[in-house]
Amino acid sequence: MKWAALVAGLGLALSAQAEEAVDLVMVGKIRQEALHRSQVADTLQHLTEQIGPRLTNSPNMAKANAWTKARFTEWGLANVHDEAFADFGRGWEFSSASLELLTPRTAPLHAVPKAWTPGTGGPVEGEAIALTLKTKADLDKYKGKLRGKIVLLSETREYKPGTEPSSRRYDQAGLGELLNFPMPAGGAEAKAKRVKEYRERTELAKATNQFLIDEGAVAALSISGWDDGILRVGGGGSRKVGEAVGVPELVVAAEHYNPLLRALDRKQIVRLRVNSDARFTSQANDPGYNTVAELKVSGKADEVVMLGAHMDSWHAGTGASDNGAGVAVMMEAMRILKAVGAKPRRTIRVALWSGEEQGLVGSTDYVSRHFATYPEPTDPAQKALPPYLRDATGALQKTRDYGRFSAYFNLDNGSGRIRGIYAQENQAVMPIFKAWLAPFNDLGASIVTSRNTGSTDHIPFDRVGLPGFQFVQDRLDYGTQVHHSDLDTYDHASPDDLKQAAAIIAAFAYQAAMRDQALPRKDVLQD
């Protein structure tokens, strides 16, 4: 490259960065509406305390679909509708569950059923027996020994004292660390290992479900994932019609579970009474539903900027930080844009996803139908894997709307304040995001990291080469107390932080919708 060309190149890059236009008048309106006339706390309170937890396809999730649609309509949004994704599975819910120790002493134990496990049909009693299951072959050891028994599926776990605060915000050092890009790890060998572990784990779970039914066990218990009496729980059994749902299974507080195994170690008889009113609320592999709404535009209506967060939750808490918070913020961002009279050039569309907790099901389906997808694998073994573990199946199949898409913004790391954004290795968006964040530096949001982050609904966009982003958020107690736990409740959420997030996301959506070009894209790396 010649010197003149280099300078010209530099000049172009610098001017692109310097010229990113930010409508500070509109940002000012958005901030004022977000900070002074916020409805985000009320929205979150309704989702969590009036509706409650929102397991995918549960009656509560349907209530949430309906209520959010009503709000969007009331706020004057357009094209408000639910959008189905086929064949998700059955609905499930529970209202009460109890576990009682009867021998060697009497005491109530703190427990909650796993989703998609059957109820007990009233109280059932049995002696506890501890199973050690590493592989399917281990099941044989227990043949003929489980009839009428309550099986303990987990080993004891030593208590770890809490020597770190449960709630944390980023300090400057922590934010600075995020600016370093870690060298990619893994490769083919690591992926093969993950595939193997996934298959073994899912096959053992299926085999155990069937085995416990066949052997006549009356219930199963496992240890909560966290200490301190917190009930951290996901799914068990199966949501799919025709698959074995196993026996009623509850997750027990660690402090109540460990003593059961210690009593068995002392060769004592442990008797328990279990009562779970868990129930499947439908008998077919029903579709799930994302709720979608749009802000009417004054220009390029076919071009789209999307906001989203998943509305489904696990069932032990009320899904406040995971992810009522994200839903309330995205709804609030739409409300703010409407309230400030924004007339964006591109369509701004919000999606409240379902099925996120079961593997980004709702958003993945949406992206494949609306924008792009890889061919479905033909090998049943590949089909059985989640998309991120599959081998490459060929060229990306794009819809017409693929080219008209600008960007997707997601919020799903708890209720903590936005401190920046993950650029997902899209170098070209970084100066743009820096410019967009500048008017929010005084609210604590400043960094643009090239890092990737995963595990939520921007990934289906990212996987097909569409610009999809998740924000950097203060962690608070997301990873220590509330994620998938009974403490994921309104009180643990932080409404002030959500006001800030709604302001930033409304501004990002507006900027993306007003920009001359769609956001720059990066190359898709197919495994």
Add this chain to the structure above:
Amino acid sequence: MKWAALVAGLGLALSAQAEEAVDLVMVGKIRQEALHRSQVADTLQHLTEQIGPRLTNSPNMAKANAWTKARFTEWGLANVHDEAFADFGRGWEFSSASLELLTPRTAPLHAVPKAWTPGTGGPVEGEAIALTLKTKADLDKYKGKLRGKIVLLSETREYKPGTEPSSRRYDQAGLGELLNFPMPAGGAEAKAKRVKEYRERTELAKATNQFLIDEGAVAALSISGWDDGILRVGGGGSRKVGEAVGVPELVVAAEHYNPLLRALDRKQIVRLRVNSDARFTSQANDPGYNTVAELKVSGKADEVVMLGAHMDSWHAGTGASDNGAGVAVMMEAMRILKAVGAKPRRTIRVALWSGEEQGLVGSTDYVSRHFATYPEPTDPAQKALPPYLRDATGALQKTRDYGRFSAYFNLDNGSGRIRGIYAQENQAVMPIFKAWLAPFNDLGASIVTSRNTGSTDHIPFDRVGLPGFQFVQDRLDYGTQVHHSDLDTYDHASPDDLKQAAAIIAAFAYQAAMRDQALPRKDVLQD
């Protein structure tokens, strides 16, 4: 004072300090038995997981009295017996309790009954109503409004994020700070205020108990003292025959309680179902029982060194750190002394107190009958106050054994390692304790602070001028998670720390029992 006398005086003081004889051979044996052949974890596990919580006068407490006597007898201790303190009150226990939200949504709520409140006699349902009770006069506002209702007695409490670790050990700075003696605060005015507050609080509680019965409320709920789903609970109702026990009352996890009040604030109907099998286990003001045992001696059998810890607990957890830990350590100390063949010159006596949680009842009674007491007040208003709030009633009445008593050592600040001892302003014991602690410096126990500490069973000794001491212990999660809570369980206790504590306490008991003189005393400060 002449110079020669001053030097002689100094010399005497220094030599007393230098000459405190420590039997390092015996200390070595004690350490080895304590650290390498410990039974303290098994003892604690039995108390907590085989017997369970030990509310004063409950059937479990009787089991604990019986089991500890059997252990003491098995270990060859002498004079093993229970010692009654009259007129404590009724026994009480519960095995199961549940609280369910029925409207505006259905969900199980985490709750536990207050001790000495009645059960519901099966499930009862009712609408919730929030009461605001600051004084007895406030009750009038609710006359005629509570029939069939479930009353909410607490206000909402804003959630406080956990920005400090739940578990902490002392660092050098923290230990150093303990060496500074804070100037006494309070005085007559402060005491009068405490008396007034005590009277108002107890009178309001009594009046409310009667009012809720009279008005036909079906149950009462209050908020747990701590966040994070922890159930922190003490007593309600009344243990005394003839006093109003109120209606069934449960303490509810903060994250489940706050939403009830928020729903009422939104003018919604809140319906609840309560089921508590809480029950009084006797119908008379029964005596309580301390368990006592002694190590036979080779010399001054009438002179006594005492060890003690309270065996009674609250009922939500299993009383592991409060105070199964102290009991296990004191039992272990006696076992160690027996195992190493100690032949002390003074009697070493251990007392496992009851009624501590209701105001040091068992130890106070013991000290007054065996050693010394102040005259009982004649004024009924004074009689109704706990001893520490009463006015002075006259000269101390001493028994013959008062003069023969050497020292009492107590452990009741959780299961954390001993880091030193509170000298309770007894300057003369400080160099002695320093010498005794020296062989345990390498196990983290080093400081002797002149400070006072209270709230446990050394206080009745201290109050009558007998040397009574509580050790400085690492706090761990005692004051953040386990104190009087459902997390006060075996898993949260620290057996390694208890081994260290047993070694130190066995050595202290031995040193005190072998010393030429009884431990020096301080003047009694009567209020």
